[in-house]
Each structure stands twice: as C-alpha cells, then as structure tokens.
Amino acid sequence: MKKQAMYFKMVTSSLIRRRSRMLVALLAVAIGATILSGLITIYYDIPRQMGKEFRSYGANLIFVPSGDQSTLSASTIKKATGFFPSNNIVGIAPYRYETVKLNEQPFMAAGTDLKEVKKVSPYWYITGQWPANNGAVLIGKEVADLIHLSPGDTFTATGTNGAGEKFSHDFTVSGLVQTGGAEEAFIFMSLPDLEGIMGDSDQVDVVECSIAASEAALGGMVKQIGENVPEITPRLVKRVTQSEQTVLGKLQALVYLVTVIVLLLTMICVSTTMMAVVTERRKEIGLKKALGAANKSIIMEFLGEGLFLGGSGGVLGVILGFLFAQVVSQNVFSRSISFQPLLIPITLVVSICITGLACLIPVRRATDIEPAIVLRGE
Amino acid sequence: MFWRMVKGALFRQKGKMLMIAFTIALGASLATAMLNVMLDVGDKVNQELKTYGANINVVPKEASLLGDLYGVEEGSGVSDKYLKESELGNIKTIFWAFNIVDFAPYLETRVSLNSQSDSIELVGTWFKHHLSLPTGESLDTGMKNMKSWWEVSGDWLSDEDESQVMIGSLVAGRNNIKIGDTIAIHSKNQTKKLVVKGIFNSGSDEDNQIYVPLKVAQELIGRQGLVSRVEVSALTTPDNELSRKAAQNPKSLSIKEWETWYCTAYVSSISYQIEEVMTDSVAKPIRQVAESEGAILEKTQLLMLLITILSLIGSALGISNLVTASVMERSSEIGLLKAVGAHDSLISLLILTEILITGIVGGIAGYFAGLGFAQIIGQSVFGSAIEIKPLVIPLVAVLVLLVTIAGSLPSIRLLLSLRPAEVLHGR
Numbered sequence: 001m002k003k004q005a006m007y008f009k010m011v012t013s014s015l016i017r018r019r020s021r022m023l024v025a026l027l028a029v030a031i032g033a034t035i036l037s038g039l040i041t042i043y044y045d046i047p048r049q050m051g052k053e054f055r056s057y058g059a060n061l062i063f064v065p066s067g068d069q070s071t072l073s074a075s076t077i078k079k080a081t082g083f084f085p086s087n088n089i090v091g092i093a094p095y096r097y098e099t100v101k102l103n104e105q106p107f108m109a110a111g112t113d114l115k116e117v118k119k120v121s122p123y124w125y126i127t128g129q130w131p132a133n134n135g136a137v138l139i140g141k142e143v144a145d146l147i148h149l150s151p152g153d154t155f156t157a158t159g160t161n162g163a164g165e166k167f168s169h170d171f172t173v174s175g176l177v178q179t180g181g182a183e184e185a186f187i188f189m190s191l192p193d194l195e196g197i198m199g200d201s202d203q204v205d206v207v208e209c210s211i212a213a214s215e216a217a218l219g220g221m222v223k224q225i226g227e228n229v230p231e232i233t234p235r236l237v238k239r240v241t242q243s244e245q246t247v248l249g250k251l252q253a254l255v256y257l258v259t260v261i262v263l264l265l266t267m268i269c270v271s272t273t274m275m276a277v278v279t280e281r282r283k284e285i286g287l288k289k290a291l292g293a294a295n296k297s298i299i300m301e302f303l304g305e306g307l308f309l310g311g312s313g314g315v316l317g318v319i320l321g322f323l324f325a326q327v328v329s330q331n332v333f334s335r336s337i338s339f340q341p342l343l344i345p346i347t348l349v350v351s352i353c354i355t356g357l358a359c360l361i362p363v364r365r366a367t368d369i370e371p372a373i374v375l376r377g378e
Numbered sequence: 379m380f381w382r383m384v385k386g387a388l389f390r391q392k393g394k395m396l397m398i399a400f401t402i403a404l405g406a407s408l409a410t411a412m413l414n415v416m417l418d419v420g421d422k423v424n425q426e427l428k429t430y431g432a433n434i435n436v437v438p439k440e441a442s443l444l445g446d447l448y449g450v451e452e453g454s455g456v457s458d459k460y461l462k463e464s465e466l467g468n469i470k471t472i473f474w475a476f477n478i479v480d481f482a483p484y485l486e487t488r489v490s491l492n493s494q495s496d497s498i499e500l501v502g503t504w505f506k507h508h509l510s511l512p513t514g515e516s517l518d519t520g521m522k523n524m525k526s527w528w529e530v531s532g533d534w535l536s537d538e539d540e541s542q543v544m545i546g547s548l549v550a551g552r553n554n555i556k557i558g559d560t561i562a563i564h565s566k567n568q569t570k571k572l573v574v575k576g577i578f579n580s581g582s583d584e585d586n587q588i589y590v591p592l593k594v595a596q597e598l599i600g601r602q603g604l605v606s607r608v609e610v611s612a613l614t615t616p617d618n619e620l621s622r623k624a625a626q627n628p629k630s631l632s633i634k635e636w637e638t639w640y641c642t643a644y645v646s647s648i649s650y651q652i653e654e655v656m657t658d659s660v661a662k663p664i665r666q667v668a669e670s671e672g673a674i675l676e677k678t679q680l681l682m683l684l685i686t687i688l689s690l691i692g693s694a695l696g697i698s699n700l701v702t703a704s705v706m707e708r709s710s711e712i713g714l715l716k717a718v719g720a721h722d723s724l725i726s727l728l729i730l731t732e733i734l735i736t737g738i739v740g741g742i743a744g745y746f747a748g749l750g751f752a753q754i755i756g757q758s759v760f761g762s763a764i765e766i767k768p769l770v771i772p773l774v775a776v777l778v779l780l781v782t783i784a785g786s787l788p789s790i791r792l793l794l795s796l797r798p799a800e801v802l803h804g805r
Contacts, residue, residue: 027695027699034692042685057430122669237582257758258755261755262692265405265408269404269405273699276397324688327684
C-alpha cells in the first residue's frame, strides 16, 4: 500500500513540477490523437456524405412495367418502394407520358409528381418558377422556342383522351426547363392534371428513383424487388451507379492514404517530442539509480507518466477530433457527421501505446548507463 | 567568432540537431505532399468524373429532338440537318482545345433487322478513331473512352471492322442473337450482312440499338461525310454568376466580362467556341453532368483544403513543440554564456541562427520527400502523376520559417530570464 502511494506520488509530482515541459508533451500527444480520430471519422463518413452529393446526377434506379404490361399501378409502385430503406430515399418520381397537341402540333406531355422531380433531378435549370398550383406546367426549352411561349403565358392543349373523346384544356406556363437532354422537348405537369384531361388514372409508364446507396446495395434491392413484385422490372441506371462507384472509391482511397501518411508523421512527431522530454531527465535517472532504485521501478515510473500523458492526450484528441470532423462536415456538406463510438477506445489505445513506446526507448538507454557517468554530465 | 560558435554548436550537438532537422523535414514533407495533392485534386477528380460521359451535345441547327420521338425525320433527309464529318477535328482547335478530353460523332438511322417489320435504331460512330489535326498534332478519340460503364461481352468494335457490328443486350435477347452470328440489316437503299462482334449492356436506351463504324452507317443511308450529332466530353470549371448570365445570352455581357467568360473553361464558353468552329451547329451543355460535376468538385476541393489545414496545423505544432523542448535543454550552456558576459541579443541571435540553419536543411530535405509522398498518392489513387506546383515552394518555406521561429521564441525568452548562477548550480 505504502509502495503504491509512493509510486503515485512520484508520478504526479513529476508531472506537476515539470508543468511546462509536460504540457508540451501533452499537446503533442493531443494533436496526434486529434488527427487520428478526426481523419478516421471523415474517412468513414465520406461514402455517406459524398453519396448524397452524387445524387445530383439524378435517378440511379428506374422501374419499368415487366412483360406484356404497359403501365404500372400506384399500389405496385408502393409495394416495390417498400423495399428501399426509408432513410436512403432521396426522391421517387413517377412519370406518365401522353401525346397532346398544341397549335395542332404533337408534343409529349409528362405527368409526374413535380415535388419529387425537384429532388430526383436537381440539375434541371428552370427559368421562371416551379409550378405551385393546378393548371401550371413546366415546358421544355425546345417546345417554348417552337411555339414561342414564355413563363406566364397560357396555351390550350387538345387531343383525344383514353375513352376516345376529344378534349381541350388551358394551362399556364410557370417555367421553362433546360437540361441539354431529351427533357427539353416535353411538357411537364402534375399527375392529377394529366389524369384529369386523359380521363383515367393509376397508369404510370416509368418510375425514376434516386436512392443513396452503393452499387452493390442497389443490386440487392433490384433483386429483391424483381423477386417479390413481378409486375415491375427494376433497372439500374448503369452510367450513374458505376461511375459513382469509381469516383467514390478513388476519393475514399485518397483520404485513406492521406490519413495513413499524416498518422505516420504525427506518430513520429509525438515520439520525437517524448524522446526529447525523457532524454533531458537522464540526470534524474542516474540519481535514482545511485540511490539504489532498480531498473524496473524506474521504467515503471516513466511508463506511468507515459500512460497518463497518452490517456489524457487521447481523451483530448477524441473530443477535438470529433469537433474537427464536425466542422469539416458542416462546412463541406452542410450536414452533421455521425459519431463512431469505436473510435474512443482505438484513439486511446493508439495514443497510450505510442507515448509508452516513445518513453521506453530513451529510458531503457538511460538505465543501461552507469549512474556516475550520467551524474557527472558526460 | 560568431560563426565558429554556431558551427561548434551544430556539430557538437549533432544528434539533437539531426532530430530537430528530421522533425522539420517530416513536417515540411507533409506540408509539401498535402499542398501538391490539394492543388491538383480538382483536375484529378474532374478527370475521374469524365466516366459520367459527355457533358456537351452538339446537334445541327434546326434539328429537333421531336424527330426521335415520332420518327418524322425519316425520309426528310435534308442535308442541312447534318454536321460535316470533316469539321470534327476543329473541335480540338478551339481556345480550350486542351480541355476537350474526348468526342464521338453519331449518325443515327432506323433499319430493319433480319427482314422483321419493326424497325430498330442503328448508330454509326467512331470507336477509337485516329485523327490528324491541321495543327500537325494527332489524337485518338471515340466512343470507347466515353462509355466506360458499358459491359461488353465479346469485343469492342474497331473503326476498321466494316463487316462487323455491336448490338445492345435487349436487341440480342429479343432476337436470340449470339456473338459470331451473322445478321442482315436492311435500309431503304441497300442490305448489308454483318457479323456480331460484341453484345453490350449499358443499362439505358442504348441497349435497344445497333452500333456500326461511322462509315458503314454513312454508306447504308447514303450520307457520306455527314454525322447527325457529336458528344463532347470536356473538363470544365464550375458555373458561377457570370457563366449563368452568359449562358442565357452571351451578347448581354460587357466587353470585359465577355473576355473573362470566353477565356474561362465554363461549359457555356466551351459550347460557344464549338459552335464557332462547326458550321450550323448548336452545342448544348448536358446539365445533368455539367451541374453535378461542379458541385462534387467544389466539395472535394473544400474537403481536401480542410484536411490540409488540419495536417499543417498538426505539423506546425509538432515542430514548434520539439524546437521549444530542445532549446530549453540548453539552459546551462546559456547560463555559462551569460556568466562570461554575453549580451541577451547575441545569445538570441546565436540560437535563432542555429535553429534556422537546421530548419532550412530539414525543410529542403522535407520538400523533396514530400514530392515523393505526393507521387505515391497520385500513382496509387489516380494512377497518374501529381503535377508539381512551384507555388508550393514559397508556401512551405514560409511555413517552416514561421514555425521554427515561433517555436524558439518563447523558449529563448524563458532562457534569457534565467539567472546564470542558478542555472549553473543545476537548479
């Protein structure tokens, strides 16, 4: 009991008496631990965060009717979308295409859920406004150029509906769509509007889904839906999924390598600092030996100090590292980062091991030396 | 005398000075590597994002996409609805020619397959075409590089395979066609028998199409030297206020704005320059690709910037830590110097000179080691070398200087306040 108390006193007093020096060492350990925990948090969160950014490329999965069917019903779509993890759904936009006539020229009208379209295809460049109420539509740039419409104008769409009767309906242009793709030749209206003029409902031609998930996970969902909902054929949009996989993989590899290099360097920095701190105490070691301390007890004492430094530096590092990762995530992705509880023990163990090792090497060398020589200052 | 003392200190304390130099070298190498990678990461990721395919679509003026929907184009055959194949090389001669990564022309027509009544879309294109430019340069370009996500069973076609085709997986599945089969293609004017060299799965509408070399398609429909559209893949700068204004109407810009816009690699200015070199063409940015690229590039650069700042702060603190620790050790030497009558200013100068010499040596070694680290990162992540930016040299130099001086100043102040007698006594 007494021996333990003495040991404890020696460790604490050496830490307190050499306050400034120990603060320097503590700072070094804390910086190392901060970098470790901060970078690893970022590394693990990159696929999740960047994956969300990649959703600006639009749909990565589409539903088309399988076999002889030509349309999908709302209930089958609902059944199929149930297989997506609800946290990962960015948007699901159903489309129904019908031909309508403007000024006796045929155009394609697409009925859809415009709120979802905004989420699935954030790259649409709208001149004017997104439609807010019934009867307001978006028209493609090409359609607008062809029949000279601009936002605010009204036009009359005519045609024949599902029952074979002629219809004529007025719409207001709320905005022009520019995408550089086929969308520019379409007229987009809300699904109820299109169903209203066509006189029937519950018929969707294709469903665009934007799901935040890796290619492998999406493949799994496709398989599940294919097996459980026979009315639907889900298809991956390869161009988007595969490219996302490549780019994300490279990014993660980049952060991984950077993390490893930064870690190696900070480890070396921490150990050089610790070595410098221990080396200057050779005199003290010599004195203790001269007073009859065993090598083992000297090593134990330094180890105790190292453990304390490593532990407190590690705790500081975990907190600072998480704060750093949070700042990065807020600034880069404007979202908060998820905390990895496993990082606490990892950071602590690594920082304690490194400081312990960094202390041991110079202490060992010091204990090998004759006390008289050290004390004389040679 | 001063230099002799400096030299003496440097050589006598070889081990300690080496350790400081080593730490500074580590910090400097980290800074060099991170800065180089950060400055180059934009270009590298941009290159990777090219796997998303083309970001500019060049079509003839007056041609409308409505043709695709209703097939009304069939039979109209007016030659001004095509682009000239001979002008394609011009795309590589525009102001931002260096930023054009790849381009591929397409000539589309509808044909019937094996005398079926339903028509099917046939596309003629360059797969990997060797092109000599009027400037004397030459390049290989075509669809193969731009459709990296295609899964091809069998082989990609080459431009010389005039008796072979590649067909989409849906076409192959419907008609039960396998690699090596011979298929007959009927256009209005003629029939061709072609061997299937590859079947591809692209995960989009292209799976319903048949691909042949451009020349074969031109012969089939009698449109020699013409193409119906060109896809261009270009490295671009993310859009900003100016480019949006320009995209709506380039004529609304002032002369100065116009120059800035024209000389920046915005997708709109590259499109504009392509329109200048291709007769009667309209170059449209594909927003899906252009817009998203900008967003992802910005995020990546910001991410790397913050990681770089963290590692720079880390290495700066690490270095100054060690410098502080090692200067403090020399209390008895300073005490002796003071005891024999040295001025404070002389002592500070002496220590600073020593540390700076060590710092410079370490910094230079670290810079080159850092270049090595940067190349390791570049090669293993992107498979290409990281460009060495001269801008990094002054940045690292300033960093090393600031950090070593900042690290030694507090300890020097502490040493100067010591009383010689106490220090020498060993307290």
